[in-house]
Amino acid sequence: MSTTSANPTPLGAVLNTTRAPTGARVVEPLLPDLLLTQEHQMCPGCGEPLAVRCYLDVLAELGVANRSIAVAGIGCYTSFSGTIDLDLVQALHGRAPSVATGVKRMLPDSIVMTLQGDGDMVNEGLQEVLHTAARGESITVVLLNNGVFGETGGHMTATSVIGQRTKNSLDGRDPSYHGYPILIGDLIAQLQGAAYVARGSVHNAGAVARTKKMFRRAFEAQINREGFSFVEVLTMCPTGWFIPTREGPQYMTETLGEVHIMGELKVDGRVHTTEEIHAENVARQTEIEAQLARGGLDTEG
Amino acid sequence: MSLASPTGTPAGRSLMEGSEALVRAAIAAGCRFFAGYPMTPFTEVLEHFARLLPDAGGVCVNAESELEAVGMAWGALATGARAATGSTGQGLSLMQESFSEITLAELPLVIFNMARGQQDYYQATRGGGHGDYRHIVLAPQDVAEGVELVQLAFHLADKWRNPVLIYGDYLLAHTQESISVERIDFAEPLPPKTWAVDGSTSGSGRSKSVTPLGVAKHGQPAMGQEGKAQYGATKIPFMEREVRSESEWLDDAETVIVAFGSPAKFVKYAIKQLRAAGHRIGYVRPITLWPFPYEAVAAAARGPHVQRVGSFELCAGQMIDDVRIGVAGAAPVHFIGGVSTDGSGFGVGRILDVEQVTARVLALHQGVEQPTVPGYETFGYEIQPHQMEPTR
Ligand code: SF4
Numbered sequence: 001m002s003t004t005s006a007n008p009t010p011l012g013a014v015l016n017t018t019r020a021p022t023g024a025r026v027v028e029p030l031l032p033d034l035l036l037t038q039e040h041q042m043c044p045g046c047g048e049p050l051a052v053r054c055y056l057d058v059l060a061e062l063g064v065a066n067r068s069i070a071v072a073g074i075g076c077y078t079s080f081s082g083t084i085d086l087d088l089v090q091a092l093h094g095r096a097p098s099v100a101t102g103v104k105r106m107l108p109d110s111i112v113m114t115l116q117g118d119g120d121m122v123n124e125g126l127q128e129v130l131h132t133a134a135r136g137e138s139i140t141v142v143l144l145n146n147g148v149f150g151e152t153g154g155h156m157t158a159t160s161v162i163g164q165r166t167k168n169s170l171d172g173r174d175p176s177y178h179g180y181p182i183l184i185g186d187l188i189a190q191l192q193g194a195a196y197v198a199r200g201s202v203h204n205a206g207a208v209a210r211t212k213k214m215f216r217r218a219f220e221a222q223i224n225r226e227g228f229s230f231v232e233v234l235t236m237c238p239t240g241w242f243i244p245t246r247e248g249p250q251y252m253t254e255t256l257g258e259v260h261i262m263g264e265l266k267v268d269g270r271v272h273t274t275e276e277i278h279a280e281n282v283a284r285q286t287e288i289e290a291q292l293a294r295g296g297l298d299t300e301g
Numbered sequence: 302m303s304l305a306s307p308t309g310t311p312a313g314r315s316l317m318e319g320s321e322a323l324v325r326a327a328i329a330a331g332c333r334f335f336a337g338y339p340m341t342p343f344t345e346v347l348e349h350f351a352r353l354l355p356d357a358g359g360v361c362v363n364a365e366s367e368l369e370a371v372g373m374a375w376g377a378l379a380t381g382a383r384a385a386t387g388s389t390g391q392g393l394s395l396m397q398e399s400f401s402e403i404t405l406a407e408l409p410l411v412i413f414n415m416a417r418g419q420q421d422y423y424q425a426t427r428g429g430g431h432g433d434y435r436h437i438v439l440a441p442q443d444v445a446e447g448v449e450l451v452q453l454a455f456h457l458a459d460k461w462r463n464p465v466l467i468y469g470d471y472l473l474a475h476t477q478e479s480i481s482v483e484r485i486d487f488a489e490p491l492p493p494k495t496w497a498v499d500g501s502t503s504g505s506g507r508s509k510s511v512t513p514l515g516v517a518k519h520g521q522p523a524m525g526q527e528g529k530a531q532y533g534a535t536k537i538p539f540m541e542r543e544v545r546s547e548s549e550w551l552d553d554a555e556t557v558i559v560a561f562g563s564p565a566k567f568v569k570y571a572i573k574q575l576r577a578a579g580h581r582i583g584y585v586r587p588i589t590l591w592p593f594p595y596e597a598v599a600a601a602a603r604g605p606h607v608q609r610v611g612s613f614e615l616c617a618g619q620m621i622d623d624v625r626i627g628v629a630g631a632a633p634v635h636f637i638g639g640v641s642t643d644g645s646g647f648g649v650g651r652i653l654d655v656e657q658v659t660a661r662v663l664a665l666h667q668g669v670e671q672p673t674v675p676g677y678e679t680f681g682y683e684i685q686p687h688q689m690e691p692t693r
Contacts, residue, residue: 034503066502066504068500081514085504085505086503086504087503089498092399098372098376101376102372
């Protein structure tokens with residue numbers, strides 16, 4: 001394939017990132033809070049770095065970073081273990097909630113959270129997360145759910161949706177052959193020990209802002225010792241979904257997002273029904289459209 | 302055996318169950334976290350931790366399975382606390398994946414195995430998990446020694462940043478003995494646990510991680526996967542220095558018996574009686590199963606009068622491999638133990654009886670066939686016609 005092309009790429013002219021545009025100047029160094037470097041090893045278009053940023057930003061905003069401990073599972077996001085500026089315990093695949101329990105029981109004033117993927121939590125470690133939630137363990141469990149084993153190269157997980165093509169469901173997930181996906185957030189919301197359960201996403205700026213609010217409420221639940229808190233974030237995995245990078249957000253909302261419904265699933269110990277969440281989502285969309293009609297999004301809201 | 306000089310206020314002796322004594326010893330050693338799942342004959346260890354740890358400022362979690370139990374202990378250890386878990390060999394089988402990784406993460410876990418007999422020798426000394434690792438294994442012969450070895454276990458775990466396993470059994474866990482549990486202060490000072498995480502370095506640019514992977518925080522030196530594995534492997538020969546054993550009556554011995562744990566106490570008693578009747582028999586009792594006292598066994602087997610070595614174990618014969626390595630052909634090695642359990646399956650069977658043990662040691666000494674156990678129905682495998690010849 002030729003390196004020069006008469007036709008512009010669909011993305012338009014490629015920015016020259018090696019030289020700053022004329023007139024540009026450094027105002028202040030922009031290193032996000034609680035990251036030791038901006039470099040990461042994730043694929044282009046991956047949702048996981050965005051989700052990790054949400055979580056780190058909220059810890060910094062709450063001012064609890066210097067008593068926070070993360071427990072990481074095993075998945076693509078494990079590469080963040082070395083770059084997030086948090087004391088960290090590396091756990092086995094699936095076992096992070098138990099390891100986090102041991103940490104929290106010894107250090108009850110610390111803020112303890114796990115970082116896990118759907119393969120890690122919903123496949124390998126399902127019983128660990130359910131028991132930890134039922135015990136009402138005062139930790140925040142974080143799930144980065146992309147419905148696929150990204151790290152192994154795109155294999156079906158327990159959250160892959162019906163029809164989803166993976167390397168071991170080539171014609172799409174068939175319930176009569178592969179079974180049905182587990183809606184883990186909905187399952188955990190039913191457990192008495194769970195105080196706060198939410199499912200967010202990082203497919204656009206509004207979703208990121210909403211997910212950060214979910215993290216804030218989850219950490220506040222832990223700080224106030226209300227019980228177990230759980231934030232599930234739907235993340236794009238264009239590599240594991242076998243789609244072009246820029247189609248990730250749309251594919252996510254049209255496949256995963258249709259099954260794993262986004263919203264707050266349990267607040268202050270009260271489970272929200274799917275109808276309530278739908279109604280809330282519709283109201284939110286109407287409000288956003290109204291704001292756009294008035295000339296721009298209200299970023300504080 | 303000298304472990305250290307016991308100091309502190311001697312508490313009054315009282316009659317207590319072995320499990321309780323082991324738990325009180327763990328708490329005296331500073332253990333502040335325990336998680337376990339009930340399984341006989343280990344269950345009472347969990348019960349006593351659940352009862353006694355909260356008053357000592359600790360936590361005992363009744364884990365939903367062995368997988369959760371070992372994971373919780375892992376987390377507690379990462380904060381620098383002294384922590385333990387345990388089960389029987391069956392339950393420990395479930396924990397093996399974590400044992401491998403906890404060892405790579407250099408966390409000082411103490412593991413209690415109240416085993417069903419001595420069938421877990423391989424599991425304890427070879428490990429059922431993946432990777433190159435060793436656990437120091439301490440095998441007390443009775444409750445009094447258990448109280449010392451449990452405290453030694455916590456000390457050695459911290460000294461080497463490596464798991465240490467206590468190999469006990471039904472007798473150790475359930476025998477009532479008059480005992481006083483006193484704290485042992487080991488003469489060697491231990492370095493502070495600067496590697497432990499408490500969240501205080503989060504956000505400082507110098508945050509820490511406790512990990513079995515060869516990775517490090519950005520900007521800090523990392524060993525890499527291969528380097529981490531090499532590092533762990535090269536630690537093993539140093540840990541071998543912790544070898545401990547007891548032996549007696551080797552100067553004139555024609556027969557040497559090797560035995561460990563509770564059954565060794567029976568063996569020692571039997572040999573004492575046989576010596577009184579003029580039989581020249583001695584013994585070696587490994588106190589550490591890993592590192593195995595190869596040199597002590599080798600020295601015993603090279604005694605001027607030694608004609609044979611016997612391995613007495615309550616299983617099909619596992620330690621005998623190590624006995625053979627130690628003896629290294631200096632004398633013939635015979636297995637004189639056997640599978641022995643009653644209907645409970647808890648590893649206490651008819652062979653664990655002074656009369657039986659004495660008869661087996663004497664039969665070896667006199668070069669006659671091992672006696673059958675009265676009333677003990679044996680099931681021997683019968684070879685099938687299609688199995689008569691090895692496949693070529
Ligand atoms: S495989 Fe998927 S989850 Fe892993 S880094 Fe790539 S896009 Fe992200």
